[in-house]
Each structure stands twice: as structure tokens, then as C-alpha cells.
Amino acid sequence: MTVAPAPATTPDALPAIKHDYLPILLPVALSALALPFVGNPTTWVTLTVAALAMGMMIFVIASGLTLVFGLMDVLNFGHGAFIAVGAYLALSVLGLLSGWVQVDALGWNLMALGLAVSVAMIGTGLLGWAFERVIVKPVYGQHLKQILITMGGLIVAEQLIHVIWGGDQKAMALPTALRGAVLIGDVAIEKFRILAVAVGVVVFVAMLVVLNRTRIGLLIRAGVENAEMVEALGYRIRRLFVGVFAVGSALAGLGGVMWALYRETLTAAIGGDVMVLVFIVIIIGGLGSVGGCFIGAILVAMMANYTAFLLPKVALASNILLMVAILMWRPQGLYPVAKR
Amino acid sequence: MLNTLLSGDYPRSRVLTGILLAILVGLAFAPFLFPGAAAINTAAKVCIFIVLVASYDLLLGYTGIVSFAHTMFFGIGGYGVGLGLYAFGASWGVIALGILLALLVGVVLAFLIGLLSLRVRAIFYAMITLAVASAFLILATQFSEYTGGEDGRSFSVPPALRPGFRLFEAPVFGTVINGRILAYYLVFAAAVTLFLLALRVVNSPFGRVLQAIRENDMRAEALGYRVVYYRTVANCLAAGMAVLAGAMSAIWLRYTGPDTTLSFAIMLDILLMVVIGGMGTLYGAVVGATLFIVAQNYLQKLMGTAAAATEGLPLLPKLLHPDRWLLVLGILFVLSVYFFPTGIVGRLRGKSR
Numbered sequence: 001m002t003v004a005p006a007p008a009t010t011p012d013a014l015p016a017i018k019h020d021y022l023p024i025l026l027p028v029a030l031s032a033l034a035l036p037f038v039g040n041p042t043t044w045v046t047l048t049v050a051a052l053a054m055g056m057m058i059f060v061i062a063s064g065l066t067l068v069f070g071l072m073d074v075l076n077f078g079h080g081a082f083i084a085v086g087a088y089l090a091l092s093v094l095g096l097l098s099g100w101v102q103v104d105a106l107g108w109n110l111m112a113l114g115l116a117v118s119v120a121m122i123g124t125g126l127l128g129w130a131f132e133r134v135i136v137k138p139v140y141g142q143h144l145k146q147i148l149i150t151m152g153g154l155i156v157a158e159q160l161i162h163v164i165w166g167g168d169q170k171a172m173a174l175p176t177a178l179r180g181a182v183l184i185g186d187v188a189i190e191k192f193r194i195l196a197v198a199v200g201v202v203v204f205v206a207m208l209v210v211l212n213r214t215r216i217g218l219l220i221r222a223g224v225e226n227a228e229m230v231e232a233l234g235y236r237i238r239r240l241f242v243g244v245f246a247v248g249s250a251l252a253g254l255g256g257v258m259w260a261l262y263r264e265t266l267t268a269a270i271g272g273d274v275m276v277l278v279f280i281v282i283i284i285g286g287l288g289s290v291g292g293c294f295i296g297a298i299l300v301a302m303m304a305n306y307t308a309f310l311l312p313k314v315a316l317a318s319n320i321l322l323m324v325a326i327l328m329w330r331p332q333g334l335y336p337v338a339k340r
Numbered sequence: 341m342l343n344t345l346l347s348g349d350y351p352r353s354r355v356l357t358g359i360l361l362a363i364l365v366g367l368a369f370a371p372f373l374f375p376g377a378a379a380i381n382t383a384a385k386v387c388i389f390i391v392l393v394a395s396y397d398l399l400l401g402y403t404g405i406v407s408f409a410h411t412m413f414f415g416i417g418g419y420g421v422g423l424g425l426y427a428f429g430a431s432w433g434v435i436a437l438g439i440l441l442a443l444l445v446g447v448v449l450a451f452l453i454g455l456l457s458l459r460v461r462a463i464f465y466a467m468i469t470l471a472v473a474s475a476f477l478i479l480a481t482q483f484s485e486y487t488g489g490e491d492g493r494s495f496s497v498p499p500a501l502r503p504g505f506r507l508f509e510a511p512v513f514g515t516v517i518n519g520r521i522l523a524y525y526l527v528f529a530a531a532v533t534l535f536l537l538a539l540r541v542v543n544s545p546f547g548r549v550l551q552a553i554r555e556n557d558m559r560a561e562a563l564g565y566r567v568v569y570y571r572t573v574a575n576c577l578a579a580g581m582a583v584l585a586g587a588m589s590a591i592w593l594r595y596t597g598p599d600t601t602l603s604f605a606i607m608l609d610i611l612l613m614v615v616i617g618g619m620g621t622l623y624g625a626v627v628g629a630t631l632f633i634v635a636q637n638y639l640q641k642l643m644g645t646a647a648a649a650t651e652g653l654p655l656l657p658k659l660l661h662p663d664r665w666l667l668v669l670g671i672l673f674v675l676s677v678y679f680f681p682t683g684i685v686g687r688l689r690g691k692s693r
Contacts, residue, residue: 152674159667276474279467313482
């Protein structure tokens with residue numbers, strides 16, 4: 001399929017930046033709506049915190065994917081492979097550092113975790129770079145082939161994980177000091193969830209700062225808006241794209257580590273379960289939009305957690321309904337990206 | 341006669357004609373040529389997957405739509421017949437009713453999904469179908485009081501299709517014609533009919549419009565064809581055919597469960613079969629499905645011997661482990677998307693021209 005370059009409509013004067021706060025209210029409204037159904041405020045707080053933690057993990061994974069799509073119109077169905085590879089790399093590192101993991105000292109635990117996360121992110125970042133060069137590059141601009149080829153990449157990567165780490169389910173134990181929960185009043189909040197929320201917020205803020213306050217961020221945003229124009233101005237958008245792809249893959253690796261620690265078990269198919277939620281998130285958020293992705297992730301996680309408590313059988317189906325409802329309201333997602 | 345049957349769409353390559361004839365003869369006389377339960381099982385599976393893959397090719401190869409919900413429709417067919425037979429006992433009426441209901445559900449669902457997402461681009465549709473199919477799989481396993489959950493449902497089929505049934509007292513060509521063989525021929529006849537019907541569809545003016553949409557949807561729209569309408573009809577047709585394939589599978593296996601119909605692994609299998617066989621030609625479905633299922637059974641054995649032969653070398657035995665056969669096919673898949681986007685059939689046709 002050849003995509004004809006869309007005629008660029010250039011307004012005469014720069015329009016004033018419009019802030020659209022409506023979608024931000026959605027998670028608040030959803031959580032308020034859930035309160036009377038859940039009934040017990042303590043349970044509600046626990047569920048909401050769990051939802052925030054899960055939402056942050058989904059956001060970390062989805063943000064890279066949505067950026068890559070926004071920048072280069074490439075949707076990587078093989079994103080799940082980076083989740084799994086990141087988790088497995090961390091598993092190996094944590095296995096080597098078992099002494100640091102098992103000792104009941106937050107400092108050592110965090111150091112082990114930090115090291116594991118670094119290895120996972122560097123590993124998946126490099127893998128993402130290679131993936132882009134070998135798998136994705138030859139099929140730019142051909143959606144059908146992109147979907148097929150990245151799916152094929154996913155199959156191969158999953159099989160290679162079986163070859164390297166074995167096919168059996170692995171236990172991924174949390175470091176000792178991160179187990180259990182802290183009591184705030186009546187509410188028990190798991191320590192790991194606090195960490196997950198913190199990591200997610202840091203990633204989100206860092207992303208906003210990079211995108212809005214740095215030169216590279218400016219180029220990325222410009223590339224999302226109109227890639228040809230950026231190229232015409234003399235910037236190599238392809239090189240930028242490879243970088244974003246690698247960073248997006250590294251973020252998927254980070255998300256994979258967090259997700260595996262959250263679930264405390266690990267199989268090669270770990271990516272598949274999350275990817276369904278991730279796709280829903282980026283559709284809800286508006287393909288290519290980081291802010292939309294953040295809100296979408298929180299919404300999806302809230303929906304998943306509340307319905308898992310209220311009507312456990314329909315947890316995922318409720319998210320499909322959420323997606324349908326949002327697409328009826330805004331067919332391009334919460335924050336539509338201009339040209340798409 | 342042949343022209344009408346094949347809708348004027350000949351294989352157009354001597355080698356391909358040979359392969360297709362071999363497959364046809366092999367499937368038509370499978371119970372006599374290859375004795376044993378395993379062989380006839382394989383043959384029935386090939387028949388079922390030919391229909392399923394052909395229906396998927398209608399979407400992927402002819403219309404250019406990537407759907408990940410095809411197993412959902414396959415499952416709807418399987419569960420429609422399976423749950424009917426489980427609940428109301430084995431009779432032909434129940435089978436017919438189950439198929440009708442499943443067709444209705446499947447086509448309506450396909451229509452709704454299409455309405456929601458086909459207006460947008462291929463990538464959107466792929467993501468939404470992936471999400472919907474996963475939700476359906478989870479619903480099917482969760483509502484275990486109706487569907488049997490993870491274990492699925494085993495049920496009995498009408499007496500004429502049971503192993504104990506004898507059509508003739510004496511064996512024919514050394515083979516006893518029992519109910520299983522009748523069931524096989526039921527599946528085979530259904531597969532041939534559905535395949536020829538699909539061939540009719542893609543070679544009709546309607547099918548030509550689908551191909552035009554695949555090549556350039558804007559141009560098709562500009563020529564006056566309502567792209568959304570054609571895509572939606574193609575989607576519903578493919579869904580209906582997948583439902584029928586699911587019903588065939590349920591009748592043959594006498595079992596319906598998430599692993600045999602709904603799982604994502606089957607979706608990947610279908611994708612591999614279409615691409616390796618050849619997108620955009622229904623003969624590709626025949627070649628792809630046959631090759632894949634035969635490979636599934638025999639490549640594993642081959643890899644087992646290869647793994648044993650390389651015992652002691654680093655990594656190689658693990659790469660060649662029989663469980664890793666999907667790795668080989670995955671690499672084959674990636675390579676064929678790059679180098680042979682038209683698959684085996686496209687290659688063979690290209691050479692003969």
C-alpha cells in the first residue's frame with residue numbers, strides 16, 4: 001500500500017496552544033464512580049493504588065510503542081518480545097545476585113534491582129536497535145508487511161527465549177525488603193506498588209521533559225507532526241527514529257521487569273498478555289500521543305482492577321467496552337495526533 | 341465443467357497443478373492410502389485448515405485486512421456445534437441448528453467489529469481484533485459452567501459418525517467403512533465445497549473489487565466502490581466461512597475447547613500457513629495448510645534426529661530440539677515475507693510465466 005503524502009495544511013498564523021483537560025478528568029470520574037459499587041473505602045483505596053501501579057507499568061511499556069508509531073508510522077507487533085527479553089535478562093541478573101536480593105536491606109535490594117533493570121534495558125535497547133535494522137527497516141511504509149514481519153519477529157524471539165532460558169515457568173521473587181505491605185491508617189499498600197508508581201511517574205516526567213524541553217524532543221515532536229518537513233530542514237529523521245525505537249524497546253524491557261516482579265512468575269508468553277492491554281491503551285490514548293497513553297493506561301488499569309473485584313469474569317471484556325465507549329466519543333482516541 | 345468448478349482460476353503452473361492434484365488425491369483417498377488413526381486425523385486436520393486458511397486469505401490476501409480474530413470465529417463455530425450436541429444430545433437437527441446459530445453470531449459480531457474499525461486503517465483493525473479475540477478467549481474460559489472452561493467439552497456425534505457404525509458389512513479395499521471414515525468424508529466434502537465456493541467469490545466481480553481495494557483503496561473509492569461496504573462484506577464472508585470450519589472441526593474431533601479453536605497459537609499457525617503458502621491466491625491456502633500440518637508432524641521427528649546427531653555440540657541441539665519447530669517456521673515466515681511475498685504458489689506461478 002502506498003501512502004500518498006498528505007497535503008500539508010499550513011495555517012497562516014501559529015494557533016494558540018489549546019489545552020484539553022477533559023480526558024484528565026476521566027480517571028478521576030471512573031474511580032469516583034467505582035466507589036459506591038466497591039462499597040468499602042479501604043478496599044477502594046487498595047484497588048485504586050493497585051490500578052495506579054498496574055497503569056504505570058502498562059504506560060512504561062506502551063509509551064515507547066506509541067512514540068514509534070507516531071514518529072514513523074510503524075506499529076511493532078513484536079513489542080511483546082522486548083517485554084519478555086527484559087524480564088528474562090533481569091531474572092538472570094537477579095539469579096547471579098541472589099545474595100543481594102535475599103538480604104533484608106533496602107539498599108542492597110535496590111542495588112540488585114537497579115543492576116538488573118540496567119542490564120535488561122541495555123539488552124532490550126540493543127535488541128530493539130537490531131530489530132529495527134534487520135526486521136523493520138525493509139518494510140517502511142507497508143503496513144501489511146509490517147504487521148506480518150513484526151509478528152514473525154515475535155515468534156522467532158519467543159522461540160529463542162525457549163532455547164536460551166528453557167520453556168518452563170520461572171519464579172521471579174521480589175527482593176526481601178520490597179515484599180509485604182505498609183499500613184497507612186487502615187489501608188495496606190504493597191511496597192512494590194509504591195515503587196512501580198514512582199518508576200512510572202519518573203518515566204512520564206522524564207519523557208515530558210525530554211519531549212518538551214530539549215532539542216531532540218522538539219525534533220521528535222516535529223517528526224510526529226510532519227516527518228517530511230523535518231527531513232527537508234536537514235535532519236536525519238531515520239537516525240532519530242532508530243534512537244526512539246531503541247529507547248522504546250528499552251522501556252518495554254523495563255516494563256517487562258516490573259511486570260514480571262508484579263506477577264512473580266515468568267513465561268516466554270508474558271508479553272502476549274500485556275500487549276493486549278497495551279494495544280487497547282494506545283488506541284484509547286490516540287495513536288502517537290504520550291499524554292493520551294498515560295491517561296489511557298490509568299483508565300485501562302482502573303477498569304481492569306475494579307471489574308476484577310466486582311465482576312471477575314468480565315475483566316478484559318470491560319476494557320473492550322471502555323475502548324468502544326471512548327472511540328464513540330473521540331474516534332481518533334483521547335488526544336488525536338494531528339495528521340493521522 | 342472444470343472451468344465452472346474452478347471459476348476459471350486454474351493453477352497456471354505445471355508443478356503447482358501436480359502438487360494440488362497430489363494433495364487432492366491424497367485427501368480424497370486418505371483412509372485407503374494411509375491406514376491408521378494418526379494419518380486420517382492429519383488428513384482431516386488438513387481439510388479443516390484448508391477452509392480456515394482460505395477464509396483468512398479472503399481477508400489478508402485479497403482484501404488486505406489483517407485480522408487477529410479469525411480464531412474467534414473458528415471457535416464460535418466449534419462451540420456452536422459442540423455445546424449444542426453436549427446439551428441436547430446427538431442429532432443432525434442439533435448440528436444444523438448449532439451451525440445456523442453460530443453463523444448468525446459470527447457474522448453479526450464480524451459486522452459489529454467491522455463497523456467499529458474498518459473505516460480506519462489496517463493497523464487499527466489488527467489491534468482491535470487482537471483485543472476482542474483475547475477478550476473472547478477469556479470469556480470462553482471463564483464461563484466454565486456453559487463452555488467447560490479450560491477443559492472444553494467432549495460430546496457425542498450422531499450414530500452414523502461414530503466408530504462403531506458400519507456402512508457395509510464387508511471391508512472395501514481392505515478398509516472397514518466405519519462411522520469415522522464417514523465423518524472424514526463429511527469433512528472432506530464440506531472442505532471441497534467451501535473451497536470451490538471461496539474460489540467462486542474471489543473470481544467474481546466482487547472479488548475483483550476486493551483486490552482493487554487491496555492494491556489501492558483510495559483509487560477504488562474514487563472509482564465509485566464503497567470501500568467500507570466491500571470490506572465489511574468480505575469480513576462477514578470470511579467470518580462465516582471460519583465458523584463453518586469450526587463446526588467441521590467440532591464434528592470431527594467430537595470435542596471443543598479453547599486450545600483447539602480459540603488459542604492465539606492457532607491464529608499464528610493460520611498466519612504462517614497463509615504467508616508461506618502464498619497470500620492472494622486460494623491455492624496458497626491448500627499448499628500452506630498441507631505443508632504446515634505435515635511439517636508439524638514430520639519436521640519434529642526430523643529435528644529430533646538432527647538434535648540427536650549434533651549431541652554434544654554447544655547450542656545446536658537446543659536449537660534443533662523438536663519443540664523448537666516453530667522457530668524454523670518463524671524464520672521461514674520472516675524470510676518469505678521479505679523475499680517471496682507471494683509465497684510458494686506465487687513462486688511457482690511466476691516461474692511458469
